[in-house]
Amino acid sequence: MLDLAFLRQNRDLVARAASQKNVAVDLDAILALEAEVRANKTDIDRLRAERNAISAGFKTAAPEEKAELGRRAKEAGAKASELEAGIADKEAELRDALLRLPNIPWEGAPVGPDENSNVVMRTEGKLPDFGFTPRDHVELCEMNDWADLGRIVQVSGSRQYCLKGRLALLEANLMAWALGKIAAAGFTPITVPALVREEAFVRQGQFPGHKEETYQLPNDDLWLAGTAEVALTSLHSGEILDLSKGPVLYAGYSPCFRREAGSAGRDVRGLLRVHQFAKVEQFVICEADEAVSADWHAKLLGLAEALLADLEIPYQVIETSTGDMGLGKFRMNDIESWVPSLGKYRETHSCSTLHDWQARRANLRYRDAEGKVRVAHTLNNTALASPRILVPLLENHQTEDGRVRLPKALQGLMGGEWL
Numbered sequence: 001m002l003d004l005a006f007l008r009q010n011r012d013l014v015a016r017a018a019s020q021k022n023v024a025v026d027l028d029a030i031l032a033l034e035a036e037v038r039a040n041k042t043d044i045d046r047l048r049a050e051r052n053a054i055s056a057g058f059k060t061a062a063p064e065e066k067a068e069l070g071r072r073a074k075e076a077g078a079k080a081s082e083l084e085a086g087i088a089d090k091e092a093e094l095r096d097a098l099l100r101l102p103n104i105p106w107e108g109a110p111v112g113p114d115e116n117s118n119v120v121m122r123t124e125g126k127l128p129d130f131g132f133t134p135r136d137h138v139e140l141c142e143m144n145d146w147a148d149l150g151r152i153v154q155v156s157g158s159r160q161y162c163l164k165g166r167l168a169l170l171e172a173n174l175m176a177w178a179l180g181k182i183a184a185a186g187f188t189p190i191t192v193p194a195l196v197r198e199e200a201f202v203r204q205g206q207f208p209g210h211k212e213e214t215y216q217l218p219n220d221d222l223w224l225a226g227t228a229e230v231a232l233t234s235l236h237s238g239e240i241l242d243l244s245k246g247p248v249l250y251a252g253y254s255p256c257f258r259r260e261a262g263s264a265g266r267d268v269r270g271l272l273r274v275h276q277f278a279k280v281e282q283f284v285i286c287e288a289d290e291a292v293s294a295d296w297h298a299k300l301l302g303l304a305e306a307l308l309a310d311l312e313i314p315y316q317v318i319e320t321s322t323g324d325m326g327l328g329k330f331r332m333n334d335i336e337s338w339v340p341s342l343g344k345y346r347e348t349h350s351c352s353t354l355h356d357w358q359a360r361r362a363n364l365r366y367r368d369a370e371g372k373v374r375v376a377h378t379l380n381n382t383a384l385a386s387p388r389i390l391v392p393l394l395e396n397h398q399t400e401d402g403r404v405r406l407p408k409a410l411q412g413l414m415g416g417e418w419l
């Protein structure tokens, strides 16, 4: 959410951001509504003051004036209550409109309508030269009985998976390994629920725009989060944080649930795009300083790249376009990992700087060095998400006879060289 004063002073900047992010906004209507709410509040205060002044003078008034004074006090009170009733609806309408305003994208973001405008920033790691036609991850799983992607359909429907044997162990080990790596970088490991209240999705930014992507449990007034980011954004809502010793750093672990309503027909085979997955999330709440945010953005990206280097997976870093980065982002860099069977890179990580857009919605504030209370900045990045990461992991390290050699970083965890 943008600061109202910022919106008033930067109307054209916000309008440009909205067009660059394909968001339909009516800024004049928002500004007019905001002015009306402000005017109503002024009237309510004036009417209240008038009624209080009358009441204060009532005791000392001449008896013949009391009736008239009583009538005027009553009238002022009634007028104030009438304005208050109307203002509640207008404020709800104003808040809903403000929640749908985009953050301003950084000037280095490629301007374009969707992922086709994304730009490759840099490519890391040598692509494997197999000397044979690489199998895809589904075939490798079938050959080694590492997953049941068939019979699970009659249990849970499409876009579900169950891992078996050494691959089930690998997923559990990978999540613990990633959590340990990010914790070792100074982040507090934390497990958070996926069962979350609606307000947490509004604060994180997924609502009110994208309810169709989220599973709802209406009997319990709960929804299933698609990322630990949702719970982590709300964990400290309403607090005045002490950031004097540095930012709040969380390595969040949670199950993630996504309806993938918008992905019909895409990635229906295998482990790339499923309804429930596990993820270790990097999450930062820092002081409202663009340079500090930029520094943490680089750190979050570096940590994810270090994990991919340990997994010996070739990848590329993407500068995400204005149309693809989403409403709340100032900057987003996706990391795409090489998938040999597809002959292309696929997204496995998403690193975002949001400045105060999310923190304002979640009411995350701190006291700065001068003692002034300010809205904080937030950032997040994937550390590792499974089963998607298993796709490049299995495929890049396969041998001609369908075995998978583990990267050195995992051999200790998994008790040997081979999965």
Ligand SMILES: Nc1ncnc2c1ncn2[C@@H]1O[C@H](COS(=O)(=O)NC(=O)[C@@H](N)CO)[C@@H](O)[C@H]1O
Pocket: 226, 227, 228, 229, 258, 260, 271, 272, 273, 274, 275, 277, 279, 281, 347, 348, 349, 350, 351, 380, 381, 382, 383, 385, 386, 387, 388, 389
């Ligand atoms: N439906 C899905 N199935 C499997 N993995 C998924 C799915 N959706 C997302 N992921 C994984 O989760 C990662 C992060 O998802 S994201 O929406 O891009 N970004 C976030 O959730 C941020 N909180 C950063 O993690 C993706 O890069 C991908 O690796």
